[in-house]
Structure formats: C-alpha cells, structure tokens
Amino acid sequence: MNTNQEKWIDDVLGSxxxxxxxxxxxxxxxxxxxxxxxxxxxxxxQLKWVYAFSAVFTIMLLLNxxxxxxxxxxSTDGITTQPVDIxxxxxxxxxxxxxTSIP
Numbered sequence: 322m323n324t325n326q327e328k329w330i331d332d333v334l335g336s337x338x339x340x341x342x343x344x345x346x347x348x349x350x351x352x353x354x355x356x357x358x359x360x361x362x363x364x365x366x367q368l369k370w371v372y373a374f375s376a377v378f379t380i381m382l383l384l385n386x387x388x389x390x391x392x393x394x395x396s397t398d399g400i401t402t403q404p405v406d407i408x409x410x411x412x413x414x415x416x417x418x419x420x421t422s423i424p
Contacts (some may be wrong), residue, residue, distance in 0.1 A: 411417060
C-alpha cells in the first residue's frame with residue numbers, strides 16, 4: 322500500500338486510544354432488577370367504558386337485525402326485491418343482438 326494511506330490509517334486507529342470508556346450508572350442494574358421483580362399494577366377498567374361499549378354493540382346488533390329483516394320484505398313502492406339473473410337483464414334491455422365477438 323501507499324505509505325500515505327498507511328500513515329492515515331495508523332493516525333485514525335491511534336486516535337481511538339485517546340478516548341476514555343463511557344461511564345455507566347453503578348446502580349442501574351439494581352434498579353432494573355427491582356422494577357422487573359415488582360408485579361405489574363393493572364388499572365381497573367372504568368365502568369363508563371363498559372357501558373359505552375355495551376351500548377354501541379347493542380345498537381350495531383339492532384341495526385344489523387333491522388337491515389337483515391328489511392332486505393327480505395317488499396320495498397315501500399310495493400316492488401319486491403328478487404335476485405335477477407343475466408338472461409333477464411339481457412331480455413329486458415333488448416341486448417340480444419348487441420354483442421361483440423372477437424375472431
């Protein structure tokens with residue numbers, strides 16, 4: 322290698338020798354162990370959140386039941402909703418001869 326590069330590498334590696342090691346907190350280990358040995362304190366669930374969740378769940382359930390029952394009944398105009406197949410749509414809109422075929 323080039324002597325300038327070797328000198329530069331030696332200077333960079335030598336600069337690490339002047340650094341001092343970082344000092345840690347001597348009581349950190351005991352604090353961590355003490356925190357880990359304590360039982361986790363769970364906060365009790367507030368009663369207002371239980372009531373709020375119950376109310377929202379009940380409302381959603383009622384809306385689903387009403388929607389399920391309302392979809393099978395006839396609509397307000399007296400027209401019942403029936404499943405329609407593709408042949409019915411083609412015949413009602415006169416699309417029998419409107420097709421494209423790609424050779």
